[in-house]
Amino acid sequence: SLGLSLPSRLDTVRPAPGAARPAPPATDLRLLRAYDALLDRFVPPSLLVNDRFEVVHTFGEAGKYMRQPGGRATLDAVQLVHDDLRIALGAGLQRAAKERQAASYQGIRARFGENDELIKLTVEPLPERYGDHLFFFVTFEAVRSAPPASPEPRVFEPEDQLRQHLTDVEQELQYTREHLSATIEELETSNEELQATNEELVASNEELQSTNEELHSVNEELYTVNAEYQNKIDELTQLTNDMDNLLSSTDIGTVFLDTQFRIRKITPAVSASFNLLPQDVGRPIEHISSNLEYASLMEDLAAVRDSGRKIEREVRNRAGAWLLMRILPYRTEIGAIEGLVLTFTDITAVRRAQQDLRQSEANFRQLADFVNAIFWLTSPDLRMIIYVSPAYEKLWKRPLESLCQNPVSWMKAIHPDDLEWVEARLNARDPAEEWEAVFRIVHPDGSIRWIRDRRYPVFDAKGSVIRMAGISVDVTESKESQQRLELTQFVIDNAADMILWSGPSGRIDYANHSACAFFGASGATLQGRSVEDLRILPAGETWASVSSRLLAQGQFGWETAVDRGGAGLVPVDVGFKCLRFGNETYFFAIVRDISQLKASERELSRYAAELERANESLRQHNRELDEFAHLASHDLKEPLRAIMTFSQLLSHDLGGNLPPDAVRDLEFITGASARMQRLITDLLALSRTGRGEMRKEIVPLRHCVDSALEALAVRLKETGASIETGDLPSVAGDPTMLTQLFQNLLSNALKFTENSRPVVKIQARRDGPSWLVSVQDNGPGIRPEYAEKIFQPFRRVHVKPGQEGTGIGLAICRKVVERHGGQIWVESEPSGGANFLVTLPAGVETQ
Template sequence: MASNLKNTLNWQFTKHFLRLSLPLILILVAMLWLLYRTHLDTTLTIMQANEQQSIQLASQTVDAVFGVLHGDALYLAENSSLQQWLNTGDPVIRSHLNADFLAFTRSRRLYDQVRFLNQHGQELVRINWNDGKPEVIAEEQLQSKLDSYYVRKTLALNEQAVFMSPFDLNIEHDVIEQPIKPTIHLSTPVFDSKGQKRGLIVLNYRGQRLLNRLRAIADKKSGDLWFLNKEGYWILGPHPDMEWGFMYPDRQTMRFGHEYGEDTWLSMLKGLQINQWQDEKGLFTYTRITPATAKIASTEPEEYVGNEQWIAVTHIPPSSISASMAGHVRDLIIAFMVLAPLLALLSGIITYHDMRRRQAEADARSSEARYRGLLELAPDGIVITNRNGCITMVNAQAEKWFGYTKDELIGQPIEKLVPERFRATHPAHRQNYLANPVVRPMGAGLELYARRSDGSEFPVEISLSPSETEQGLLVTSIIRDITTRKQAEKIQEQTRMRYEKLVNNLPVGVYRNKPDKIGMFLEVNQAMVDIFEAESTEQLLSHPFSESYCDPVDRETFIDTVMRQGHICDHEVCLKTLQGREFHAALTAVMKKDANGEIFFDGIMQDISERKEAERKVQQLNESLRARSMELETINQELEAFSYSVSHDLRAPLRAIDGFSRTLLNEYADRLDDKGRDRLSRVRAGAQRMANLIDDLLKLSRVTRTELKWKSVDLSLLASEVIEDLRQGEPNRAVQFSVQPGITVQGDVHLLRVVMDNLLGNAWKFTSQRSETRIEVGCKLDDKLTYYVRDNGAGFDMAYANKLFGAFQRLHDASEFSGTGIGLATVQRVIHKHGGRIWAESAVDQGAIFYFTLNEKENK
C-alpha cells in the first residue's frame, strides 16, 4: 500500500512537474523564438532602410552629377567668347575661346575632352585633360567627326537640348584604352546670335569619377552597390572581371539576368521604379535612374536625345544576413542552457530585446542625422518645398545667403525668397513645373536673382529635383550664389576688350609665333595683316612665316640669337609680303614658354622700308655733298686767287686812273674847258666807285669764307658803338637813337659788327632827308627771339622786296642815296652763316624795319 502511494506521489509530482515545467519550457522556447524573429526582423528592417538610403543617395548623386554636366554643356554653348567668334571670326577672339575652354577644363576637372565642332562635324577647338595637365590641341591635329553618331544626332536637336551617349569605355584605334577610361559623351547644339545652328559642344565626361563616388557610398555599408546599364551588364559590379561585359567578347554572359534570373531582371527593368525584395539569394534593393540630361531633353525625339537608363542595385547575400544573426542565436542558446530561473531568463531576454530595439532606433536616428549633416555641409544653399510651395527644410548655407533663420523660413511660401518684381508670376511658373516635375535647372537661359532678408538681390543658379515621399511630393532646390563669378566674368570681359583695343590700335605689328621650321603665326594684330598685305587675319595665320624671309639664313640667325639671349631688339631683315613685294622690317622678340614648356616668341614688327630708303637717299646725298664739297673747295681756291688778283692786279690800274685824273685836274685844269673838266671828273668818280665796289666784293667774299668763332656777344653794346661812330662822322645831325639794353646773343662778334654796321649805316643814310630822325634797335619774342632795326627814313616799295638782299641791287637812285648795293647782301650772308634768316617790312616814305634771327644753339 505504501509503495502504491509512493508511486502515486511520484506520478503526481511528475505530472505537476510536467504540467508546470512543460508550459514554462514552452513559454521559454516561445519567448526565445519570438526574440529571435524580432531581432531578425529588426536587423532586416535596418538593412532595408540602409539599402534604400544608399539607393536614394546613389540616385541623387547621379542626378546631381548629370545636372552639373547638363549645365556645363549649355554654359559652354552660350560662352561669350564662342558667340563673339561665331559672329566675327576674329582669330584673337578664337585664342580667347581656347583660353576659356582650357580654364574651364582645368577648373572643372570632370572632362577628358572639351570640344567645339562646326555644323560639318569638323573640330575647331579641342581641349584634352592630358592626365591633369589640360592642353589646347593644335589646329593641324583637329579631326573631322562627321561620321560619329553623336554628331548627327546632336545637330538634329533644338536649342537647349542635350544628347547623351551610352556609358562605355573609351576606344582608341578600335582597342579599349588601358587603363580603362569609363566615358560618357554629352553634346548640345550651338546657335549664334541670329538663331542659326553653327555646330555643337561635346564633353567627354570622365565616368570614373561617378563610379568612385558610388564606390564611396558602397564602402559605408555592409552590402554591395552595383550599377547596371539597361541591358543588364555591370558597369560597377561584384568584381572587376564582371564589369563592362558588353565591351569584352569573353564577358557577354556576365549579366545580372544570367546570374540571378531573367525573370528577376525583367521585373527590375519593367516593374516599379524603386523596389526591394528578399529571396534565397539575399536582399535586393534597386532603383531605375534616368540621367538628368535625358529627362531635360525629353521633349526631343528619343532617337536624337538618347534613351540611356541605368539601374542601381544593392545586394546583401544570405551569408551576410546569417552572419549578422549568428551571435544572437548563440546568445539565446547559452541563455536557454545557462539561465535556470525562468524569470531571470525572461527578464534578460526582455532587457536584451529592449536594448536591441533601442539600438535599432538609434541607428535610424544616426542615419537621418548623417543625411542632414550632408545637407548642412553642402557648399550650395538647399531649400526643400512641398507641393504647395511652402518651405519644409533649409540648410545652413541657405540661412547664410538669405539672411533668415530656419524658424523664419520653415512654413513660409518660397516666394519670400523671390525678388518682388518676379513674385506675381512665380506661382504660375511653380505650377507649370509641378505639372511635369523633372530634374532640371530653373529658368534655363535666363538670369535668375534671389532676395535677401534686407531686400537686396544677388544672382543665382538653381537646380530643381522632385522626389516622392510619405509627406507627398517634395521639390529640392539647390541654389548657388554666382555673384563672384558674374563679377569675374565682367572684369575678364573688360580686360579682354581693353587688350584687344590696345593691340589692334597699335601702329606696329604685334605677333606670336613658334620658332620651328614652319614658324606659323599663333596671333597677330591688324597692323601685321596690313604689313604683309594679307586679305584677312586667317590668311596670315595660315601662311608659314619662314617663307616670308628673302634670305633663309636671316631667319636662322634671328632664331639662334633669341634662343641664346632670350630676346632681340630691332633686328633688321628683308622680308616679302603675301603679294610678293619685298620690304625691310625691324623685328623685336622675347622668348617665352607656355604651361606645357613649349617655346614661342612674342614680338613686334615695324616696316622700315621708308627709313631704309631715306637712309639710302641720305647716303647718296652725302656722297653728292662730298663731291660738291670738293668742287666748292676748288671753287673757293679759285675765288681766293680771284680775290688776290682783284686786290692787287685790278686795284693798281684803278689807282693809276684816279691819280692821273687828279693830276690832270690839278695841273692842267686851265687848259681844259668846262666840258673837258666835267668828263675828267666823271672818269675819276668812276674809278673811285669801281675801287669801292672791289672793296665791298672783297668784304662779301671774306664773310662767306670766314669761320665762325662762337661766343657771347652784347648786341646792345655793339649797336651803341656803331651809333657813336656814325655820330662822329656827322656830328651836326640830330638823330634820336633807342637801343634796348641787355640784348645778349651767341655768335661771331666780328661778323655781327658787320651786320650792325650795315643795318645802322643804312638807317643813318636813308633818314638823312628827315628833319626828325629816329632809329631803334631791339628784340621781341614771337615763335622765337627776333631782333630788329627800325627807322623812319625813305622806306621802299615792298613789291621790290625780293631784290633787297641781292648783290648790286639798289631801290634808290645813286644820286639820291650813295652806295654800291653790297651791304644788305653781306648782312644776309652773315645771318645765314649764323643759321638765322633776315627780312624787311616797309612802305615808301614810311620808314623800314629789318628783322633777323640767329640759331644760337649751334655753339652749345
C-alpha cells in the first residue's frame, strides 16, 4: 500500500452541465503530476481494462507488451498485447470475469527483439463497481530472461527438462523477492513524503468541498432557471414557427393592424385584396391601394376598434371574386384591444354553390309542385317528417298539416285489405335497403286509387343511414291499363276466332288458343312457323305478294278453305291488317271458321225465301184488308146514314104528335147510329195509322199543338179549359200523325175533367238522343193497374153514362208514337191528374 489518501468524492468538484469549468489550483496539478510519477516508477507495467475488455488506462512501461495491429484502430486489450501474451490474457480475463477472482499465469515465454523473457501475467478484478462497469487490473512481470533457443535440436529428456524448469522458477522467485524488497523500501520512503502531501491535500480538499457544495447549489438553481427559460424559448420558437407556417400556408388573407391601422403582419393570400408586399409592414393600411369594390373600409375599421364588435361583409374584388370580409378586435389576455384582425375568405365557390342550390331547390319545388307525385324525406325510423311535397293533398285527399303532426297518419288511408301486409313489410324492412310496394288507398269520398311507394336510404360519409327519401305515384291508370291489357290478352288468348300475328318475314310471333287448336299445334310449336305453312293465303299467292298488298292497302280479307284432314275442307274467313309501331311493322290476322256461318247463310236464304213468300202473301192480305175496310166502312156507313136520315124525317114529320116514349126511342136510335158511325171512323183511322205510309220531315211540335187546339176550339170554349204550353222542340216525324197524337191526348184530358176547370200543361225536355214530351191534366187520374190497359183498343175506365168516346184514341196515340220509334206511358195517382209522357226522336234545336 502506498498509503495515499485520495479524494473520496471527485464528483463534488465537478462543475454543473453548461457551467464554465474553473481552473484547477496549482497545488492540484503538482499533486497529480506527483501521482503520475509515483505510478510510473513503482507500479509494474499494467493495464486497466473495463468489462468489455477494452483498455482504459496504461501504467508504467506497459507499452513494451503492447502492439497496435494493422487495420482499423481498436481498444481491445487482447488485440493490443504482444502476440505471445494474447492467449493467456484472453483466458485470464474470461476467468476473472466469471469467478470474480484474480487469475495468474507464470512462465509465459515472449520474444522481445532477440531476447526471450518469461512473463507472469495477473488479471485481478477490482473489488467494487464504478458506475455500471466492472474493471480489471492486468499486470505484466518479467521473471528473467529465457535462455536463447539452441540452434541445434536436442533430445527431449523429461527429467532434465523438469529440473531445469524448477531451477528457473527458483531463480525467478529469488529475483522477485529481492526486487520486491527494494521496491518496498523505496515505497516506504515515498509514502512518508506522500503522507505529508496528502494531509495538505485533505485540508485543501475540505475547503474545496465546502466551496463546491455552495457552487453546486447555485449551479443547480441556475441550471433549473436556465432549463425553464430554454423551454420557454423553445415553446415560443415553436409557436412562432407554427404561426409563420400557418400564415404562409393558409388561403385566408389576413392583415394584423395596430390601433392606428398600421400593418403589423400579413399573409400571402391577402394580395387578392390589397397590393401588399412584406416591406409594407408598418405602413398605414389606408396608404395601400385596394382591389376591393368596398368604399367604407376605414369607417368599419374605426367602428370595430371603438365598439369591440366584429363586422362581417361579403365584398367583391375587381376580378369578380366574392370574399367574406371579417373585421375582429385584436385582444390581449386581459381583454384589452390592441389592434384589429382583418381576414378575407374566398367564397366565390360558396356563393356559386348557394346560387346553384337555390336554383336547384327552385327547380325541385317546381317539379314537386307540378308533378303528380309525392316527394318526401323522413327520419330512418319514419317517425319524423322532414319534407313532403304539396302533391300529398292531391293524391291522398287529406291535409298536409295532419301528416306533419302525425307522420304515420298516411297509413290510415290504406285500403283495409292492404293495410296488414303493408304494416308487416314496413316493420320487417331493413333501413339500409330500398323498399317498394303497390297498394290501394281510399279517399274520403270512397273512391279507390292505386299507389306505388318507393323508399330509398340516404347514407352519410361513414355509410350510416341518416334519412329516408321516397316518391309515391298514383298508378291507378297504369294499374287499370294493366288490368285492361291482361283482360285484353285473356280475351285474345281465349277468343273463338283464330288470332295470330307476324313480322315482315312471315314467321308467326303469336297464336291464340283457338289458332293452336284449329291448326293442331301448341303455341310454342306454332310460333316461328311461316304463315304460308298454314295454307290460309289466297290461291296462287305467296307471303311476299300478300305482305306487299298489305303494306300498300293497309288491310284486306278473303275467304278460303283449309284442309283439316279427316274433317275435310273447312271454310274460313281471313282478314289481315298491317300495323306499324315506330319503326316496327306487324301483320295482324283474324281467321274465322265460317262453316257454321255458311250453313246459317244457307238456312237464312231458305228462310228469307219463305219469308218473302209470306210477306208477299201478307201484303196481298193487307191490300185486301184495306179494300175490305174501305168497302166495309162505306157499306156500314150507308145504312147508318139512312137510319139517321129517316129517324130525323120521322121526328120532323110527326112533330109534336109523337108520344114521349116514341120521342125518346127516336133519340136513342139517332144517338146509337151516331156512335156507331164514330166507331167505324175510329176503326178505320186505327187501321190506317198502323199501315199507312208515313212522311219523314222536321216537324215543329208547336205547329202540331196549334192545329190540335184549332180542331178542339169548340170543346175548349165549352169547358173553359186552360192550355199552358212551354218551349217545344222540332222532331223528325209525320206532321199529320203528330197532330192527331196531341189532339187525342188533349181531347182525352178535356173529356175526363168535369168537376173543375180543365188545366192542361204541355212541356218538353231533352232526354239523350230523344225529346221527352209531357201532357199533364188535373183530372181524376188513373189507377196504376190500368196504366197499361188504357192503351188497348176499346178499353175505357171511369166511363159514366152518356160520356162520349170509343176507347180507340189512346190506342191510336200508341200506334203513332211507336211508328216514330218512341214510347208512351202514363204516370198518375188517383185524384192527382194524369201525366202522359211521350219520347220522340230529336230533330233540330227548340225554336
